[in-house]
Amino acid sequence: MVQLHDQTFRDAHQSLLATRMRTEDMLPIAEKMDKIGFFSMEVWGGATFDVPIRYLNEDPWERLNKLKEAMPNTPMQMLERAMNIVAYWNFPDDIVMKFIEFAKKNGCDYFRIFDALNDLRNMKVPIETTKKVGAHAQGCLCYTISPVHTVDRYVEKFKELEKMGCDSLCIKDMAGMISPKRAYNIIKGCKDAGIKIPIDLHSHYTSGMTGMAYMRAIEAGADIVDTSMSPISGGTAQPATESIVAALKGTEWDTGYDLIELVEIRRYFVKIWSKYRHLHRFNALKVDPSVTVHQIPGGMLSNLIFQLEQQGIGDKYFEVLDETARVREELGYPPLVTPTSQVVGVQAVMNVKFGRYKKIPKETKDYCKGLYGTPPGEIKPEIMELVLGKDWKDQIITCRPADLLEPLYKKRRDELEDMGLIKKEEDVITYAIYPEVGLKFLKGEAKTEFTSKDLPLPVTHPFSRALIKSIFPELTDEEIEGIGGKGVGAIPTEFDVEVDGEIYDVKLTPKGYEVAKPAEKKKIEGGVAAGLQGTILKIKAKNGDKVKEGDVVVLLEAMKMENEIVSPKSGVIKDIFVKEGEEVSPDSILFAIGG
Ligand code: CO
Numbered sequence: 001m002v003q004l005h006d007q008t009f010r011d012a013h014q015s016l017l018a019t020r021m022r023t024e025d026m027l028p029i030a031e032k033m034d035k036i037g038f039f040s041m042e043v044w045g046g047a048t049f050d051v052p053i054r055y056l057n058e059d060p061w062e063r064l065n066k067l068k069e070a071m072p073n074t075p076m077q078m079l080e081r082a083m084n085i086v087a088y089w090n091f092p093d094d095i096v097m098k099f100i101e102f103a104k105k106n107g108c109d110y111f112r113i114f115d116a117l118n119d120l121r122n123m124k125v126p127i128e129t130t131k132k133v134g135a136h137a138q139g140c141l142c143y144t145i146s147p148v149h150t151v152d153r154y155v156e157k158f159k160e161l162e163k164m165g166c167d168s169l170c171i172k173d174m175a176g177m178i179s180p181k182r183a184y185n186i187i188k189g190c191k192d193a194g195i196k197i198p199i200d201l202h203s204h205y206t207s208g209m210t211g212m213a214y215m216r217a218i219e220a221g222a223d224i225v226d227t228s229m230s231p232i233s234g235g236t237a238q239p240a241t242e243s244i245v246a247a248l249k250g251t252e253w254d255t256g257y258d259l260i261e262l263v264e265i266r267r268y269f270v271k272i273w274s275k276y277r278h279l280h281r282f283n284a285l286k287v288d289p290s291v292t293v294h295q296i297p298g299g300m301l302s303n304l305i306f307q308l309e310q311q312g313i314g315d316k317y318f319e320v321l322d323e324t325a326r327v328r329e330e331l332g333y334p335p336l337v338t339p340t341s342q343v344v345g346v347q348a349v350m351n352v353k354f355g356r357y358k359k360i361p362k363e364t365k366d367y368c369k370g371l372y373g374t375p376p377g378e379i380k381p382e383i384m385e386l387v388l389g390k391d392w393k394d395q396i397i398t399c400r401p402a403d404l405l406e407p408l409y410k411k412r413r414d415e416l417e418d419m420g421l422i423k424k425e426e427d428v429i430t431y432a433i434y435p436e437v438g439l440k441f442l443k444g445e446a447k448t449e450f451t452s453k454d455l456p457l458p459v460t461h462p463f464s465r466a467l468i469k470s471i472f473p474e475l476t477d478e479e480i481e482g483i484g485g486k487g488v489g490a491i492p493t494e495f496d497v498e499v500d501g502e503i504y505d506v507k508l509t510p511k512g513y514e515v516a517k518p519a520e521k522k523k524i525e526g527g528v529a530a531g532l533q534g535t536i537l538k539i540k541a542k543n544g545d546k547v548k549e550g551d552v553v554v555l556l557e558a559m560k561m562e563n564e565i566v567s568p569k570s571g572v573i574k575d576i577f578v579k580e581g582e583e584v585s586p587d588s589i590l591f592a593i594g595g
Contacts, residue, residue, distance in 0.1 A: 002218050002253040003039035004245070005200055005226045007238050008269070009067070010042040010079065012228030015204065015237040017279045019051040021272070023063045024452045029268045030070035036257050036265075038074055039200075039224050040110045040136075043067050044103070045078030049086035053434065053441040057448040061106050061426045068107025075136065077110035078103060081338075082122040083402050087433050088339045090371070092405035095412075095432050097129045102426045104133040112202075114140035114172055116340045119373030120160055121400040131165050138200065139166035143173040145295055146333035148377040151182075155189040158199075168198040168224070174337050175297035176206030176236065180216035187220035198223035205234045206297075208287030211247075214239060218253050229262075231269035235285035236299075242266060275455045278463040282471070294321055300341045307349050307559050310533050312586055316352050323348040330383045331367065332375030343367050346559045354531070357386040361561030370397045371404075408432060416442070524575075527589035528568060534558030536582045536590070545573045547593070554578070554590050571595050 013021040026043075033041065044064050052058035068076050083090045085099050100111065111130045115122040118141050130137040139161030141154060158169050171178070171186060183201060190199055201217045203210045203226065214225045227233070230240035242262045245255050291297065296304070304324070308314050327348045334340035343363050350359045366372065368379060368387045384392040397404065412432040416422050421431075421442045430438040440446055450457065457464050460481065468480055538555040541547060547567040554565040574594040578584060 002222065002248055002255055003224045004241055004255060004257070005077070005202075005224050006033070006036075006038045006041045006241055007202075007226050007228040008033075008041075008232055008241075010044065010046055010048055011202075011204075011226070012232040012237040013276075014047050016232055016235065016281075016284055017276050019047040020055065020276065020279055020449070022056055022452050023058060023066060025272050025275070026063075027066060027070055029265060030067060032261065032265050032268075034071035034074050036074075036261060038257075040075040040077045041071065042077040042079060042112070042226075044076065044108060045080055045086055045112070047086075050434065050437070053430065053446060054437050055447075055449045057441070057446040059430075059441075061102070061424070061430070064103070064106045064108060075109040076107050077112055077138070078108045080111050080113045080126055082113055082115040082126055084116075084339070085433055088342075090401055090405060091433070092408050093125050093402055094407040094409040095429070096125050096402075098409055099429050099433070100126060100129040100135075101133050102429055104130075104135050106426070108135065110136040110138060112138040112140050112170055112172075114142055114170075115373060116142065116337050117334055117373040117376060118142055118157060120157065120164070122373050122402070123161075124164065124400075125402070127161075127164050127166060136167045137165065138168045138170050139164065140170040140172050140202075142335035142337050143171050143175075143178055144333070144335035145177070145182075146329075146377065148333055149335075151185045151189050154186050155193050155195075158190050158195055159193055162195055162197055166197060168200060169195070170200040170202055172337075173201070173203040174335075175291055175295070176204030176210060177291045177295065177297075178203055178213050179209055179292070180212040183213040183222075184216040184220045187217050187222045191221040200224035200226065202226040203238070204236055205239050205287065206236050207289050207291050209289075209292075210239050211243070214244065215247070218248070229269045230266055231273040235287065275452075278457045278461065278467055280467070294325065295336070296321070296324060297336055297341065300336055300345055303341075304345050304349070307346070310559070311349060311353055312533070313349075313353055320348050320352050323351050327351065330379065331364075332377035332379045334367075334375060339363075340367070340372065342559075342561070343372075346561050349559065357383075359531075359563065360387055361558075361563050363561045368392070369395050371401050373401060524577075524589050524592050526571070526574060526592040526594050528553070528565065528591055528593065529586065530556060530565065530584045530588045530590055531586055532556060532558040532563060533585050534563070534583070536578050536580050536584060537562060539576060539578070539580055541573050541576070541591075543573055543576060547571065547573060556584070556590075565590060567593055569593060569595075 009026050013019060049060045052060050052063065083096060085091055085096060111126065113123050113126045123139065127137045127139060141157055161169055187199055199222055201214065201222050203213060217225065225244060226238050227241040227244050228238040230242050233240040242259065245257045245259055245262060248254050249259065304320055305317065308316060308320060324344060328334065328336065328344050331344060334344065336344060346361060347364045351357060365387055368384060388395050409428065409432065413428045416428055416431050422428065427442055431442060459468060465480055468475065534556045536554060537557045540555065541553045547553060548570045549567060551567045552564045553567050556563045556565055571593045574592045576591045578588065578590050584590065
C-alpha cells in the first residue's frame, strides 16, 4: 500500500495562489478531508507563516490550532527550514527549540526538516527537538542534479538521517525536475541499503514528468508521495491527489482511499479555485520542461527576470542563465532552493552587470565562509580568493553556523514584554522570527488584503485589473471598466509580487515617464553613483570624514543582498545626498568625495 501526503493547504496554494488561501476557506472542508486517511496533511510552515501575518492579518498559530481541532484524526505536518525555521536566515538553537515546542503544542504532529545545503549539522537540533517533544521527525534532502549529487551520496545521507532518529525520510524536488529513472534509483538505493523507515517523494508537476517519476518511485518501494487536490494541482503545484488514487486502484499499491469521497471534496475546491481567481497565473499552470535543461527552478527564473529588469539589464537574460550555471558550479553546486538560490542568482546578475566577481554581496561572502553550512562540492581556491581576498583561509568557519549565534529568546521576550504585547507565549516567536512584520502584526497594524467574504474580487478591483492587464495588455482602462461596471479608482502602480514564497515590492512606471531623483539631475564633481537599484541600508560616514580608497561609505540593499559602496579614492566626504531607508536607482549619486 502507498500513502499520500496531501499538500492542498500548504505547498499547492503557495505554488498556485501566492500562499493566500485563508483559514476560513479551509475549515468548511476539513472534516471531510480528515476522513480520507492521508498519511499526513501539510498545512503549515514554508511561506504559510510569513504571508498570513504580512497580508492576511491572520495568526498562523491560530490557523494551526483550528485545523488540528477540525482534523483530529489526520497527522498535521509543517515544512521546517532547519535553522532558518520559516524565514531566510539562521536562528540560534533556543529559538528553533521553542518554535518546535510551540508548534507541537498547537497541533503540529509531523515536522519535515530540510536544509538548503543538505548539511546534516544544521538539521540536528530541529530533529532532536522534534523527537524530544514527542513528534514525528521527517528527515528531508533537497533534490538537485550535479556531479557531486550522486545516487550513492543521497543514499549515504538518508542512512545518516535514519541513524539520527528520523521517523521517515523525504526527497524534496522543489523544482519539479526529477526524472523517472533518478526517482527509481534513489529510492531503490535506499531500500537496498537496508533503510527501514518510510520514504516519501515530494515533487511538483513543473517538468510534466512527475506522474511517471511517482510511478517509478512507487515501483522502487516509495511508501508515500506528495499530492494536492486536483483543482489546486498540476503546473508548479503537486500532481493531483485523485489521479494518483485512481492510478493505483486495484494494484498492489492501492491507497485504499475513497475516490467517490475525494471527487466530492474536489467540488468544494473547484469553488475555492474560482473564488481566488485574481491570483491565477496562467504560466504557473503550464508544464515547463525547460527546467530539465537549465535546472533552474521556475520560481528562481521569475526572480531572475524581475531582477534583470530592475537592474536595467533586461536584455541579458540568456547571458545570466549561463552565468547562473557557472556560478553554481564555482560555488560547489548548492541546490537552488531558498536561500542559496538567491545567493547564486544575485551573484550571476552582478557578474553580468559589473564583470565576474567585481561586486560581491555580503551573502556570497557568508556562503563562502561556510555560514550557511558546508557547500556540497569544493569551491576552488581562485574563486575563494576573488570572493574573500588573499586571507580567505582564515575566514572560513569549520563549526556548525548556529554555534556562532547567541541565545535570543529571553532578549526578544523582554523587549516584547516591555512593549506590553505578549498575549500568548507564541507571540515571542512571531516577533523573534519576523521582528518588523511580526511586530506590526502583534501591534494590530497589519492590513487584511482581503477576507473570504470579499471574494471573488470584482474586475474593477486593483488586483483583478492587474491580472486582466497582464493577459490583455491592449485593453484600455475604460474597456476594463466596461467589463466590470462603475467605480474604478486610480491605476495602482505599486504591487507586492510573491515568487516562490519570497515577497518583492514592485513599482510600475509608465513608459516615457522618468522618475526624477534630485541627485541624478545634477552633475556632481567627485560624485559616487549607486550602480544598483536598491535601498540605503546604512551610511557609515558623515560630511567632513576622511576616508581612504576602498573604505565602505554606504551599505546598499539590492535584490535582498547587502552591498558595500566604497570610496573610489582617498579624500574627504564633501556631501551625502541620500538618507537611510531611501530608495535609489543605479544612477543616483550617493555621496561626493573631494581631494
Ligand atoms: Co514543494
